[in-house]
Amino acid sequence: MSGSQLSDAQIQLQRAMAHLDLPTDTRERLKYPKAAIRVAIPVRMDDGSLQIFQGYRVRYEDTRGPGKGGVRYHPHVTADEVESLAFWMTFKCAVMDLPFGGAKGGITVNPKALSVMELERLSRGYIDGIADFIGPDMDILAPDVYTNAMIMGWMMDQYSLIQRRISRGVVTGKPIAMGGSLGRNSATAKGAYTVINNVLPRYGYQPPNTTVAIQGFGNAGGILAELLFRSGYRVVAVSDSQGGIYAPEGLDIPSVKQYKETTRGLEAVYCAGSVCQRVDYQRITNAELLQLPVDVLVPAALEKQITQDNAAQVQAKVIFEVANGPITAAADAILAQKGIPVFPDILVNAGGVTVSYFEWVQNRSGWYWSAAEVDQKLQERMLRETNEIWHIAQAKTIPFRTAAYVHALGRISDAIKARGTRDDYQGQH
Ligand SMILES: NC(=O)C1=CN([C@@H]2O[C@H](COP(=O)(O)OP(=O)(O)OC[C@H]3O[C@@H](n4cnc5c(N)ncnc54)[C@H](OP(=O)(O)O)[C@@H]3O)[C@@H](O)[C@H]2O)C=CC1
Numbered sequence: 081m082s083g084s085q086l087s088d089a090q091i092q093l094q095r096a097m098a099h100l101d102l103p104t105d106t107r108e109r110l111k112y113p114k115a116a117i118r119v120a121i122p123v124r125m126d127d128g129s130l131q132i133f134q135g136y137r138v139r140y141e142d143t144r145g146p147g148k149g150g151v152r153y154h155p156h157v158t159a160d161e162v163e164s165l166a167f168w169m170t171f172k173c174a175v176m177d178l179p180f181g182g183a184k185g186g187i188t189v190n191p192k193a194l195s196v197m198e199l200e201r202l203s204r205g206y207i208d209g210i211a212d213f214i215g216p217d218m219d220i221l222a223p224d225v226y227t228n229a230m231i232m233g234w235m236m237d238q239y240s241l242i243q244r245r246i247s248r249g250v251v252t253g254k255p256i257a258m259g260g261s262l263g264r265n266s267a268t269a270k271g272a273y274t275v276i277n278n279v280l281p282r283y284g285y286q287p288p289n290t291t292v293a294i295q296g297f298g299n300a301g302g303i304l305a306e307l308l309f310r311s312g313y314r315v316v317a318v319s320d321s322q323g324g325i326y327a328p329e330g331l332d333i334p335s336v337k338q339y340k341e342t343t344r345g346l347e348a349v350y351c352a353g354s355v356c357q358r359v360d361y362q363r364i365t366n367a368e369l370l371q372l373p374v375d376v377l378v379p380a381a382l383e384k385q386i387t388q389d390n391a392a393q394v395q396a397k398v399i400f401e402v403a404n405g406p407i408t409a410a411a412d413a414i415l416a417q418k419g420i421p422v423f424p425d426i427l428v429n430a431g432g433v434t435v436s437y438f439e440w441v442q443n444r445s446g447w448y449w450s451a452a453e454v455d456q457k458l459q460e461r462m463l464r465e466t467n468e469i470w471h472i473a474q475a476k477t478i479p480f481r482t483a484a485y486v487h488a489l490g491r492i493s494d495a496i497k498a499r500g501t502r503d504d505y506q507g508q509h
């Protein structure tokens with residue numbers, strides 16, 4: 081792929097714009113991130129040395145409401161990556177009709193190499209750096225790759241210290257004890273499960289005969305694997321950053337998960353209580369997982385996994401993007417030629433931000449919901465928007481990704497129009 085990740089992502093938008101009669105103003109506004117901040121974060125390491133880490137926060141578009149999006153800790157985080165992730169958040173929030181714009185943050189760091197105390201100092205230092213750029217009515221943080229509820233708790237606490245008042249609504253995905261929402265931890269996976277389980281029967285797939293491969297075994301991919309397994313789907317392959325495992329007869333996902341949680345390694349095992357035994361399987365690479373002869377492929381790790389170099393080798397019959405941006409624009413075109421439907425990230429993984437919205441609402445009202453209430457509201461919203469996108473795709477004979485962007489663009493464009501001509505006066509006073 082040549083060019084930036086953001087420009088590749090914007091091709092998805094241009095494909096949708098071709099199906100809409102949008103005002104030039106709207107097209108122009110969506111070309112660039114609205115605001116971005118880059119901070120150098122000094123962290124005193126446990127050995128007494130000082131290390132400086134690079135942190136980013138980008139707000140792409142916020143006409144529909146405050147920026148919303150996660151914070152990623154990963155050694156490969158760059159300004160371009162964070163911009164593209166903020167871009168996708170903009171359309172994801174609009175797809176789900178949440179009163180938010182899109183934002184994202186990140187720190188270039190390998191968090192696995194830090195102690196818990198170093199991680200806490202880094203997280204608090206990040207908030208010190210970006211405090212003026214975020215807020216419950218401006219830009220709201222959440223977890224993403226290699227961040228979790230504990231880190232969100234530190235971030236909310238640090239922001240509250242700076243503001244000298246408790247400010248729960250600045251971060252979602254917090255620990256329940258700090259005002260987090262029940263159901264947020266599993267929300268991304270549950271949302272994806274709802275879409276997958278609703279869509280597959282439309283293609284004639286029923287759980288016992290449907291094979292699934294999932295790349296990424298974390299909050300999104302790991303919990304989804306278990307939900308699919310428990311519904312009777314045959315999850316035949318999963319992977320993490322070290323590679324994958326493949327067992328054509330199906331993996332016992334709860335056992336694989338239990339083993340991974342205790343050893344941090346992926347093995348095909350069957351566990352009875354705490355005793356786990358290996359079963360027959362093949363070790364595969366992440367690249368091989370993407371080319372397995374399965375019914376359903378679920379990329380649930382990082383961006384740019386399916387590109388013009390490997391798209392032709394994909395054998396899956398349907399793809400659900402749980403990761404953000406796992407398929408490049410060029411690969412999308414190849415998959416379309418092959419007749420492989422792709423259900424896009426901005427719908428499939430939107431359960432996380434949807435329950436983040438519920439958490440923000442609960443924080444603002446001070447009235448907390450039961451897990452069943454959260455799950456029911458999440459399911460309703462996921463099904464509603466899945467159906468909308470399905471109908472747009474059928475009516476216009478366009479891919480589901482393009483239909484999702486058309487759906488989101490309608491809402492964003494309405495907001496830009498409704499806001500009036502404020503920008504026209506800038507510089508005239
Ligand atoms: N968490 C959320 O609420 C949401 C997440 N997403 C997206 O889902 C994706 C996964 O996020 P999440 O599950 O939260 O992250 P986690 O940090 O919980 O898990 C990441 C998983 O991906 C694995 N992984 C890392 N690098 C690679 C690689 N190169 N190839 C294959 N697997 C890899 C990790 O392996 P290991 O265990 O070895 O480290 C781990 O299993 C991301 O694209 C994220 O943006 C989207 C919406 C919401």
Ligand SMILES: O=C(O)CCC(=O)C(=O)O
Pocket residue numbers: 148149150151169172220221222223224252253404429430432433434436
């Ligand atoms: O929960 C949120 O606010 C955003 C989660 C996220 O980063 C994402 O959907 O990619």
